[in-house]
Amino acid sequence: MLRRVELEVRHLRALCAIADTGSVHKAARQLGMTQPSLTTQLRRIEQAVGGQLFSRERTGSIPTPLGKFVLCRARPLVAEMTALVSEAQAAASRAGGEYLRIGSTGSPAVPGWLRRLRARFPEADTTFHMDASAHTLLRMIASNQLDAVFVHEVEGSPLRIPDGVELHVLVExxxxxxxxxxxxxxxxxxxxxxxxxxxxxxxxxxxxxxxxxxxxxxxxxxxxxxxxxxxxxxxxxxxxxxxxxxxxxxxxxxxxxxxxxxxxxxxxLAVRLLLATRETTAGAVPDTAPVIEPAALLADLEAAYREVAWASDAYRHWYQRHDDSSSLPFTVVA
The missing domain is CATH 3.40.190.10 (Periplasmic binding protein-like II)
Structure with missing residues (x-):
């Protein structure tokens, strides 16, 4: 039943994605669709509501007055639906045992991280989600769709951190x-x-x-x-x-x-590497305990990162040229 309802809300989610990214192409990437498929979907939605929802400008796809009205009603519905599905999935996962939902913007360190997490938590059902957008992954943490994400923050372009999300620095x-x-x-x-x-x-x-x-x-x-x-x-x-x-x-x-x-x-050009998890209040036990333990997740991520850093000739040589620099993220051992 939840799956059926979610499918009925997908049109509203598509409209929100187009408005948030300002582009049908970017929205399609975010939703995991092809651009022609999303364009076709948008046309069907516009036919259903009886008017144009976006105008194509030089700066991107801009909501029309009708589009703004629809988006105003759509956003709370999408947020509620996302929360409902996430909470139901979490309840089902808890009923079946421990689980761990990981995400990343993409890094050679991810395979080693997942390997270590599966070894640390062999009984947990570990899943992985990749997205080019760090903001999308952080929102998924805040809405309880993911437990931890490995993202990067470009220097001079700070990320918007949602309420309830806690950051742990891997590399400054x-x-x-x-x-x-x-x-x-x-x-x-x-x-x-x-x-x-x-x-x-x-x-x-x-x-x-x-x-x-x-x-x-x-x-x-x-x-x-x-x-x-x-x-x-x-x-x-x-x-x-x-x-x-x-x-x-x-x-x-x-x-x-x-x-x-x-x-x-x-x-x-530089980035800050971050592990993001949901905030936990002092003394509280997360629903996924003991799986979602930030210190353990960060330790395994650091080990995986160190492994790929040392395997890269270019990065290893960079380290060696900077061996007296306090900017090194950590000591790399051959």
Whole structure:
């Protein structure tokens, strides 16, 4: 029954996603749909209500007066439905035993983290959800859809933390590197400057919260204005290898055929790595105890991160060059 009701609310959820992201394309990514499917769904909704809900402007999809009216009624319904389904699922999970619902914006450390969590909690039903948007994952924590998420906060573009969400810092400042083709003239250099990449096409993912804002800030401070291409990380990997674009990337990014990863001179672009959980009041026992224990989750995440950090040649060499720096997130042991 709940599933049936949830399906009936999906149209309202789609409208809220379009309004929140300002784009049918971004909303489709957030909802896990294709853009043509969401466009078709929007047309059906507009036919049902008898009017246009969004106008397409240069700045994106803007709600019409009718759209604003519908959204005003839709948002509380979607919020209530989300809470109802989450609470029902949590109750069902508790009845069947311990569970752990993990999410992440994506990192090479995630597989190792999940492996350690399953070893630590062998009786728990562990599930995983990935989303490019840290804000989406944080909202899922607040609405009890997830128990813990591993996200990043781009320097200069702080995340909006919902009420009831608690943050635990894994790495205060992780430098972001650049991925470029192995055939690029600068690929043989151990460290690259933004200036020598000023004429390249840079690919950024517009659905990754803060990524473009952070990169634009760095470009402005460096006094350069390179060409920018928008796309997701999967598309970027192939285009980088083909020499069509360069792209910012995590320092833990694994080696791929035709692609190299290099640090940027001065580490101008950085993120803060965070584990987010729901707040618990002093003395309270979480519904999922002892599974949702932030200290244990963070310890396993740190071990997984250390593993991939040391496995990355580029990141390992960066550590070695900065071995006297207090900015190191933790000691890496060979």
């Amino acid at each position: 400042r992780e430098p972001q590197f650049v991925a470029l083709s192995a055939t690029h003239p600068a690929a043989s250099r151990p460290v690259l400057s933004l200036a020598e990449l000023a004429h390249e096409r840079w690919m950024v993912d517009p659905t990754a919260d803060g990524e473009w804002t952070g990169l634009r800030r760095v470009f402005t401070e460096a006094g350069i204005s390179p060409r920018v291409v928008h796309g997701d990380n999967l598309a970027a990997a192939d285009l980088v290898a083909a020499g069509e674009v360069v792209a910012p990337c995590q320092p833990t990014a694994p080696a791929r055929p035709g692609r190299v990863v290099r640090p940027l001179l001065g580490d101008p």
